[in-house]
Amino acid sequence: MDSVLPVRGGREEAVRLDVGIDDIRALMTTACIRAGIPSGGAGRVAEHYLDGELRRKPSHGVAKFVFESQFFSQRLGPPRIRHERGAMAVVDGRREVGPLSADFAVRLAARTARRLGVGVVGMVNTQRYGILASFSEQIAERGLVGLVANTSRPEATVHGARTPFLGVNPVSFAFPTSDGAVSADMSTTLAPMGVLWEARRTGCPLPPDCFVDEDGAFTDDPDAARAAMVFGEHRGFALSLLIQVLTGSLFGFPMGEGVDSTWSTGYLFIALDPAFAGQGEGHLAANTGLVEAIGRAAAREGGSVRLPGQEGKAHAARARKTGRLALDEALYQRLRARAAGDFTSD
Known part of the structure; x- marks a missing residue:
């Protein structure tokens, strides 16, 4: 059973659930298929928004999936x-x-x-x-x-x-x-x-x-x-x-x-x-050297300088290793509604 984590913020005390990543992925994929996305594309769409959530960009993660999924059935694709x-x-x-x-x-x-x-x-x-x-x-x-x-x-x-x-x-x-x-x-x-x-x-x-x-x-x-x-x-x-x-x-x-x-x-x-x-693959070594030099640079308060995107990727890797993520309970229920075929309620 998913554990409950109370979080204060907003007009009421929000409740966050400790949910399995596989559960979230399955609900998103099911919602995509119910909206008419072919199974191969459904998995890709689900993984895209899940990655945003895991990188700690919640405005571009599950919440955005739930919002955007109400338009999935309007697709005419593929692009031309x-x-x-x-x-x-x-x-x-x-x-x-x-x-x-x-x-x-x-x-x-x-x-x-x-x-x-x-x-x-x-x-x-x-x-x-x-x-x-x-x-x-x-x-x-x-x-x-x-x-x-x-x-x-x-x-x-x-x-x-x-x-x-x-x-x-x-x-x-x-x-x-x-x-x-x-x-x-x-x-x-x-x-x-x-x-x-x-x-x-x-x-x-x-x-x-x-x-x-x-x-x-x-x-x-x-x-x-x-x-x-x-x-x-x-x-x-x-x-x-x-x-x-x-x-x-x-x-x-x-x-x-x-x-x-x-x-x-x-x-x-x-x-x-x-x-x-005209440099062949030399840019890979040059870019690698630059990143290594940045990693050796000392931060003002100790540690090293953080590269853009580094923290989000690291968080996603840790979350995927544990197989869990914290998700707002109300958002989780909205996602379950989408997976059940409800693309209108919010």
Whole structure:
């Protein structure tokens, strides 16, 4: 029997369950199959969102699976290439489930990079997925450098403003080493929109200084929040602006207020083959040396400098070894409802 762990937070005391990872995986897979996803794809989708949960990104884990699964039946897939010229391609996702359409884009970008040195794929008309690192790492595991990004509705604003005009514009990159891929995965806002969605559903307060109200003042009230705040003042603004163009006008996709639904959201996948720079496989040794040098760097308070993504991967490895994870009881019941075929209640 699953043990119960009380956790304080929000308007009520939340209850977290110690649940078997295999149980969660089975419920997610069953929900996918009930939504009409073929069995092979169902396992892939379940593993994608489970990985986000295990890496301690709950806004992109089981909670996002439960939310996104209500749209799985709308898939028309598989995706199709709408336009291709040189190193660039535009893909119509055909409303495919996000992890599956992203896998298609990754394969296309990597295949093109092997042929031309670079592959740049823009995709639109697809469902959302969870963590971006899942896809930048796939590119890096092929010995390539990968970059993945996407936009959203205009849900973000910048320091000194109050009107949302940018997407939350997350970005992930990964590069290969002799010991596997190293990756970073981040939103260009101080908190992802998934945090706001779950806070509105549960009534929990927002993290401080991450969302602003209609007057541009920070708020922890999910009902008063109108925009996510971009990190880093003008430096974060500049990065988010770049991602907006790369996921928008570069491919003729909508930007700003033109992004009015999931289906008009732009996605970007870039693969770069270092072999085309004339050094063969030398980049693997160089990247490995860089990572080792970082590992030897001393942190101010002892220990070593932590690489991006390192802590999440380590946590996932520990959780997979124990076979258990802590999950909010209400979320667990929502997942069980999805597995039973209920895609409407929340």
